[in-house]
Amino acid sequence: xxxxxxxxxxxxxxxxxxxxxxxxxxxxxxxxxxxxxxxxxxxxxxxxxxxxxxxxxxxxxxxxxxxxxxxxxxxxxxxxxxxxxxxxxxxxxxxxxxxxxxxxxxxxxxxxxxxxxxxxxxxxxxxxxxxxxxxxxxxxxxxxxxxxxxxxxxxxxxxxxxxxxxxxxxxxxxxxxxxxxxxxxxxxxxxxxxxxxxxxxxxxxxxxxxxxxxxxxxxxxxxxxxxxxxxxxxxxxxxxxxxxxxxxxxxxxxxxxxxxxxxxxxxxxxxxxxxxxxxxxxxxxxxxxxxxxxxxxxxxxxxxxxxxxxxxxxxxxxxxxxxxxxxxxxxxxxxxxxxxxxxxxxxxxxxxxxxxxxxxxxxxxxxxxxxxxxxxxxxxxxxxxxxxxxxxxxxxxxxxxxxxxxxxxxxxxxxxxxxxxxxxxxxxxxxxxxxxxxxxxxxxxxxxxxxx
Ligand SMILES: [Zn+2]
Numbered sequence: 251x252x253x254x255x256x257x258x259x260x261x262x263x264x265x266x267x268x269x270x271x272x273x274x275x276x277x278x279x280x281x282x283x284x285x286x287x288x289x290x291x292x293x294x295x296x297x298x299x300x301x302x303x304x305x306x307x308x309x310x311x312x313x314x315x316x317x318x319x320x321x322x323x324x325x326x327x328x329x330x331x332x333x334x335x336x337x338x339x340x341x342x343x344x345x346x347x348x349x350x351x352x353x354x355x356x357x358x359x360x361x362x363x364x365x366x367x368x369x370x371x372x373x374x375x376x377x378x379x380x381x382x383x384x385x386x387x388x389x390x391x392x393x394x395x396x397x398x399x400x401x402x403x404x405x406x407x408x409x410x411x412x413x414x415x416x417x418x419x420x421x422x423x424x425x426x427x428x429x430x431x432x433x434x435x436x437x438x439x440x441x442x443x444x445x446x447x448x449x450x451x452x453x454x455x456x457x458x459x460x461x462x463x464x465x466x467x468x469x470x471x472x473x474x475x476x477x478x479x480x481x482x483x484x485x486x487x488x489x490x491x492x493x494x495x496x497x498x499x500x501x502x503x504x505x506x507x508x509x510x511x512x513x514x515x516x517x518x519x520x521x522x523x524x525x526x527x528x529x530x531x532x533x534x535x536x537x538x539x540x541x542x543x544x545x546x547x548x549x550x551x552x553x554x555x556x557x558x559x560x561x562x563x564x565x566x567x568x569x570x571x572x573x574x575x576x577x578x579x580x581x582x583x584x585x586x587x588x589x590x591x592x593x594x595x596x597x598x599x600x601x602x603x604x605x606x607x608x609x610x611x612x613x614x615x616x617x618x619x620x621x622x623x624x625x626x627x628x629x630x631x632x633x634x635x636x637x638x639x640x641x642x643x644x645x646x647x648x649x650x651x652x653x654x655x656x657x658x659x660x661x662x663x664x665x666x667x668x669x670x671x672x673x674x675x676x677x678x679x680x681x682x683x684x685x686x687x688x689x690x691x692x693x694x695x696x697x698x699x700x701x702x
Contacts, residue, residue, distance in 0.1 A: 309386025315393070316384030322351050322366060323373035329687075346666040349626075349659075350686050358629045359659050371397045375408050378416035387422050392430055399434040402448040407441050463551050471511075487511060531619055532558050548619060609636045609648055621655035625682060625694045631657035637664065639671050639682055654682055654694070 282288060295303065326347050333343035351369075352362025372380040372393065379396045382388040388396075396416060400408045414437055415430075416422065425433070438445050459473045473480070491506040499506060532545035536555045545558035609617070617636045624631045633655035640646030651673060656664065664671060668687030675681075680696040 308389070312383050312386040312389050315390040316372075316380055318355075319369040319372045319380060319383070322369035325351065326366060326370060346663055346669065346687065349663040350688065350690075353627060353684075353686060353690070353692050356628055358631070359626060359657075359663065360629075360631065368394060368397050371401075371408075375405050376400070376412040376416070377409075378412045382416045382419070382422060387419065388416065392425075392427065395427060395430055396434060399431060400438065402445045402452065403438065403442055407438075407445075410441060411437050467550075467553050467557050469550060530558055530561060537562060546619075546622070548622070609653060613648070613650065613653070616650055617653050617655045620650070620680060620696050622697050623655070624657035624660050625654045625696070626656065626660040626663075626684070627692050627694050629657060629660055631659070634658045635661040637661055639673050651680070654680075 292300070292303070326344055329347050330344045333345075334340070348362040348366045349359045350362075351357075351366055352359045355362070355365065357365065372383070376396065379388065379393050383390065383393045396412070400411050403411065411434060415434055421433075454476050457474055457476065459471070462470050462472070464470045473483075475483070487507040487510050488503075490510045491503040494501075494506050495503065501509070530545055530547050530553075532543070532555075535541035536543045536545060536558060540559075542555045544552045544554055547553045547558075614636050618633050621633060623629065624633055635656045635658070636653050637656045638646045638648070639652050639654055642648065646652050654671075663669065664684075666687075670685040672683050672685075673681070674683050674693065676695070679698065682694045683691050684694060685691045
């Protein structure tokens with residue numbers, strides 16, 4: 251199906267934009283998968299032929315996933331061995347491995363950690379699952395389920411489940427996600443009753459609250475809670491809604507529950523007077539001239555121009571405008587809007603500078619606004635640190651050019667041996683080059699601002 255004796259057209263894109271020369275047989279072959287010739291072949295194929303292609307490609311994806319597992323595990327082992335030889339204590343060996351895997355796979359560092367855990371589990375503890383993946387009988391997601399569902403078992407019990415489930419070639423055929431999980435759990439509970447208890451304890455430790463954008467300038471506030479607490483919160487909100495409606499409140503149940511949630515957590519009674527500082531970045535033409543350039547609301551993302559104008563109007567006189575380095579008024583328990591000017595040509599935020607190592611509040615806010623989220627490529631985690639790209643003790647300035655917003659994990663990863671960061675001259679947008687211990691370089695460019 252994918253003969254190798256073809257005349258390959260030269261790759262159209264990809265040349266010169268990566269770290270690796272794109273001339274290996276594999277990259278040429280990958281380019282061929284979507285070459286003009288391949289597209290013609292697809293168009294000319296029979297329906298049965300198209301279905302065959304789908305299956306082959308599906309198995310290829312699984313086989314590629316298995317190969318990535320082996321490569322990631324080998325990289326981890328190699329880095330650890332090197333660390334051990336240079337006398338690094340065992341608990342610090344392998345630092346930065348997950349971050350490098352993430353960059354190579356174009357994933358967030360958090361995801362890189364999960365990929366590394368998955369790879370090591372398969373490579374060292376679940377040989378049958380890895381084999382089924384490399385033969386295309388399991389896809390990557392189902393292999394992930396096998397790893398996840400056996401994470402609380404001892405290595406020998408895990409191998410047992412691996413053999414029973416993934417070693418049974420005929421049994422895997424036609425097994426969907428739900429039945430696969432069911433089969434693993436049945437075995438798990440039979441082998442190790444205690445696993446159930448450990449799973450529950452681990453699940454409780456993973457409780458969290460998150461906030462992510464929903465359509466139409468709404469947001470999902472999600473809490474993953476132990477079942478009793480979650481049910482108690484929901485019941486309290488329901489009771490309040492029922493009691494208010496019985497007293498003539500005309501809002502819907504859902505509306506009252508949502509308003510009550512906000513009131514009880516923020517301590518304020520009006521849903522539109524939330525005690526937080528809202529940072530809204532917009533162009534002057536959006537605010538004053540009714541232009542339609544979207545604005546950026548920190549912690550949420552892009553918002554329509556009309557919504558931004560409306561928010562400013564509601565905030566009324568409490569709006570503060572900020573230019574280079576001037577400090578705003580102290581916070582008040584109300585909706586504050588801070589407007590940061592963007593330079594008229596490039597849209598770059600007007601820079602700031604400070605002599606101290608310590609990053610002043612206004613500059614720190616400026617970095618958060620410019621970078622939006624952690625600057626590591628594909629990370630997107632909230633900014634927790636304003637990091638000196640060139641360290642202060644090496645003469646790095648405390649200026650907007652030499653600072654970048656990083657999350658906790660990425661700030662930590664950057665400190666590991668062999669990592670380097672340097673500012674790159676880019677008149678349009680702030681750019682940093684990150685070099686990893688293997689010598690691979692990745693560029694991080696600040697996101698475009700409103701009006702660009
Ligand atoms: Zn990060």
